Amino acid sequence: MPTIKIIDPVTRIEGHMSVEVTIDNGRVVDAYCTGTLFRGFETILNGRDAWDAPVITQRICGVCPVSHATASVLALESIDAKSVPDNARILRNLTLGANYIQSHILHFYFLAARDYIKLLNAAPWAPAWDVDMRIPATDPINGHLPQAIEARRRAHEMGAIFGGRMPMAHTFIPGGFTAVPSQQSIDKYLAQLDWLINFIRSVYIPDVQAIGAVYSDYFSIGGGDKNLFAFGAFDLNAGGTQKLFGRGYIENGQTGAPAALNLNDISESVTHSWYSDSTNNLHPSAGSTVPQNPKSNAYSWLKAPRYTGKPFEAGPLARMWINGDYQRGISVMDRHLARANEALKVAEAMRGWLSSLRIGNPVYSDGTVTSGSGVGLTEAARGALGHWVLASSGKISRYQVITPTCWNASPRDSQNVPGPMEKALIGVTVADANQPVEVLRVIHSYDPCLACAVHVIRPKSRARIVSVKPRY
Numbered sequence: 001m002p003t004i005k006i007i008d009p010v011t012r013i014e015g016h017m018s019v020e021v022t023i024d025n026g027r028v029v030d031a032y033c034t035g036t037l038f039r040g041f042e043t044i045l046n047g048r049d050a051w052d053a054p055v056i057t058q059r060i061c062g063v064c065p066v067s068h069a070t071a072s073v074l075a076l077e078s079i080d081a082k083s084v085p086d087n088a089r090i091l092r093n094l095t096l097g098a099n100y101i102q103s104h105i106l107h108f109y110f111l112a113a114r115d116y117i118k119l120l121n122a123a124p125w126a127p128a129w130d131v132d133m134r135i136p137a138t139d140p141i142n143g144h145l146p147q148a149i150e151a152r153r154r155a156h157e158m159g160a161i162f163g164g165r166m167p168m169a170h171t172f173i174p175g176g177f178t179a180v181p182s183q184q185s186i187d188k189y190l191a192q193l194d195w196l197i198n199f200i201r202s203v204y205i206p207d208v209q210a211i212g213a214v215y216s217d218y219f220s221i222g223g224g225d226k227n228l229f230a231f232g233a234f235d236l237n238a239g240g241t242q243k244l245f246g247r248g249y250i251e252n253g254q255t256g257a258p259a260a261l262n263l264n265d266i267s268e269s270v271t272h273s274w275y276s277d278s279t280n281n282l283h284p285s286a287g288s289t290v291p292q293n294p295k296s297n298a299y300s301w302l303k304a305p306r307y308t309g310k311p312f313e314a315g316p317l318a319r320m321w322i323n324g325d326y327q328r329g330i331s332v333m334d335r336h337l338a339r340a341n342e343a344l345k346v347a348e349a350m351r352g353w354l355s356s357l358r359i360g361n362p363v364y365s366d367g368t369v370t371s372g373s374g375v376g377l378t379e380a381a382r383g384a385l386g387h388w389v390l391a392s393s394g395k396i397s398r399y400q401v402i403t404p405t406c407w408n409a410s411p412r413d414s415q416n417v418p419g420p421m422e423k424a425l426i427g428v429t430v431a432d433a434n435q436p437v438e439v440l441r442v443i444h445s446y447d448p449c450l451a452c453a454v455h456v457i458r459p460k461s462r463a464r465i466v467s468v469k470p471r472y
């Protein structure tokens with residue numbers, strides 16, 4: 001008899017999520033990922049002044065606000081085909097890069113590593129699940145936690161140097177940036193950055209490698225469909241035709257050159273989401289957010305974005321793979337290693353960008369928003385992020401956001417095809433169904449951000465249903 005396990009809430013992620021897995025003979029045979037909160041930011045934005053969008057959309061998420069600010073200003077600028085001065089482009093990159101670094105370090109040390117290392121037998125770490133904990137509490141990785149807190153603080157401070165504050169930067173506006181670089185701010189930023197580069201090189205990456213060596217079986221667990229997708233990020237020239245991370249996609253784990261994305265081939269299914277079927281399978285430029293709960297066969301507040309009708313994984317592994325920086329494999333542990341290596345790649349690039357700032361040069365050109373449609377594509381720490389906007393005389397008449405976690409944690413689509421995380425869970429072996437840490441390891445490898453993504457669970461006949469609440 002299969003057992004249905006519900007982990008609700010899934011902890012050590014950003015936002016509100018539950019997962020339901022059906023376990024039969026110690027193996028996951030089915031999985032449903034549910035975003036349990038309605039976001040509704042698209043609805044809030046309707047009728048607002050276009051300049052409100054970078055301010056409001058940052059409030060979607062306290063972990064990755066800078067990516068929303070970036071996507072939002074790019075979307076608004078694209079309406080009138082405007083580009084911004086080099087200083088503004090670089091200052092945006094530096095603020096977004098700082099946000100990546102704090103997010104990656106937070107994810108590894110405080111959200112994901114807990115799945116692999118025995119915890120100290122003291123609050124807040126205890127009580128905890130104790131299945132398959134192969135690394136003892138005395139391991140040096142646990143000793144690095146205070147340094148990881150310091151690293152995160154330094155990365156946040158670095159983001160605030162040009163962002164004005166962190167989280168929720170003040171300085172992203174259509175047409176440019178509101179902070180100007182000075183020698184003092186550049187020096188301050190550089191001191192933090194060099195400390196972080198050393199931390200990433202000498203502590204973070206070796207710690208991820210150490211976990212990978214002990215849990216080498218996780219290089220062949222949780223691969224999913226092996227379809228990877230990136231919008232690209234960190235523009236290196238005006239207009240963004242060159243980027244640190246390029247745009248593209250691959251299917252079935254192919255290692256050749258990525259294929260070019262055709263943005264017209266993106267659609268969002270709501271067949272299994274709590275949204276009106278009248279909005280099903282629309283391109284985001286024509287999409288709308290019409291909640292409908294209850295709704296039969298729906299189980300998530302996430303829509304199901306698809307590219308050419310297929311599910312795709314977004315995130316650091318997708319970026320690093322598509323750009324040829326990491327192609328070892330697609331699995332739980334590969335996601336962690338790619339993320340750590342990406343932190344170093346971004347940090348080293350930031351050092352170069354810092355030296356290309358020109359003190360006294362402009363940071364702003366015309367930011368007027370007129371009428372028309374626009375799209376802003378970038379990458380949050382967790383993967384591809386897109387904002388689609390329609391404006392009329394500077395007022396927003398439609399706004400749609402597709403976040404990376406919508407790609408990764410999406411529910412089934414109108415073809416009943418599972419989302420990437422659901423697919424990655426199927427086939428995972430679970431040693432103790434009362435402590436399904438293996439399920440959490442797969443989920444955490446994607447670093448889901450449900451606050452960004454949002455959008456129960458249905459008794460099935462002849463199955464025992466047990467709710468499992470993680471104790472940490």
Ligand code: NI
Nearest residue numbers: 061064449452
């Ligand atoms: Ni987020």
